[in-house]
Amino acid sequence: xxxxxxxxxxxxxxxxxxxxxxxxxxxxxxxxxxxxxxxxxxxxxxxxxxxxxxxxxxxxxxxxxxxxxxxxxxxxxxxxxxxxxxxxxxxxxxxxxxxxxxxxxxxxxxxxxxxxxxxxxxxxxxxxxxxxxxxxxxxxxxxxxxxxxxxxxxxxxxxxxxxxxxxxxxxxxxxxxxxxxxxxxxxxxxxxxxxxxxxxxxxxxxxxxxxxxxxxxxxx
Numbered sequence: 001x002x003x004x005x006x007x008x009x010x011x012x013x014x015x016x017x018x019x020x021x022x023x024x025x026x027x028x029x030x031x032x033x034x035x036x037x038x039x040x041x042x043x044x045x046x047x048x049x050x051x052x053x054x055x056x057x058x059x060x061x062x063x064x065x066x067x068x069x070x071x072x073x074x075x076x077x078x079x080x081x082x083x084x085x086x087x088x089x090x091x092x093x094x095x096x097x098x099x100x101x102x103x104x105x106x107x108x109x110x111x112x113x114x115x116x117x118x119x120x121x122x123x124x125x126x127x128x129x130x131x132x133x134x135x136x137x138x139x140x141x142x143x144x145x146x147x148x149x150x151x152x153x154x155x156x157x158x159x160x161x162x163x164x165x166x167x168x169x170x171x172x173x174x175x176x177x178x179x180x181x182x183x184x185x186x187x188x189x190x191x192x193x194x195x196x197x198x199x200x201x202x203x204x205x206x207x208x209x210x211x212x213x214x215x216x217x218x219x220x
Contacts (some may be wrong), residue, residue: 003174004070005058006031006063006077006085009041012100013076015147017045018137020036021056022150024177028058031066038062052150068092072174074139079103086128093133096167100139102199110207111200115193122161122192133166136160137192138175138183141199143206146214153179156216159186159195169208184219 003020005013008030021028028046033036038060049056065135067073067089079101086097101121105114116124122137129135138160146152158175160183162168172183186195198217206215 001026001071002029002069003027003173003182004029004031004066004073006066006073006075006089007081008032008066008074008076009037010076011144011148012139012142013074013182014041014045015142015144016076017041017058018048018148018150019109019173019178019181021045021049021058022052022054023179026172026177027175028056029066029070030058030060031063032060033063033064033095035060035062038066048150054064064092071095072098072170074098075101075125077101079116079124082121082125083128086125090130093130095133096164096170097125097129097133097135098138098171099138101125101189102140102196104200104203110204113193113197113200115196119124119186120189120192120196122189122196125161126189134162134164135189136162136171137186137189137195138171140196141202141217142181143202143214144217146216150194151216153219154214154216155182157179157182157219159184161186161189161192163188182218
């Protein structure tokens with residue numbers, strides 16, 4: 001399966017790229033607004049994987065080229081770049097569109113959930129995407145630094161939401177290919193706000209409590 005990570009040069013993009021290339025056989029496309037930046041990051045990821053004896057297919061492209069024909073396109077970009085990124089690649093989208101983005105704002109007390117007017121960033125992506133492109137929310141609550149550390153092990157859950165059951169199942173299967181990650185069905189996009197709101201809670205807990213700097217979530 002071809003998986004494109006638009007914004008794959010950033011923190012969550014790096015973590016997902018490395019884990020997908022290390023733990024699965026999927027071909028990973030790194031996307032960026034500048035092809036040269038994506039190509040350099042792809043080479044960096046390949047070098048890291050090669051140092052661990054792992055052969056993988058990781059390539060770098062401008063975002064539209066990365067998205068073209070991909071089975072799954074992950075919008076690994078901040079919430080405020082979400083709609084612009086979708087608009088830039090809309091004509092190339094043929095597979096499932098995935099967003100891990102969360103709207104947050106910071107004040108003196110910490111981070112707080114800051115959803116858009118439609119109720120969640122996942123809903124925002126759904127409204128911005130072409131009508132025939134299914135949108136799924138996933139990977140919201142993962143600490144990017146630990147995800148990118150291939151020496152690290154973890155037991156985390158990711159809650160997956162979407163209105164298209166087949167698209168949601170595809171993303172859940174991809175997520176569960178990552179060692180230590182379990183995908184849970186969170187229902188439809190109407191439930192995305194509850195999932196996204198967990199992220200600022202985790203960041204606040206990590207910043208206020210010693211030893212929790214890479215805090216994920218596991219439901220038992």
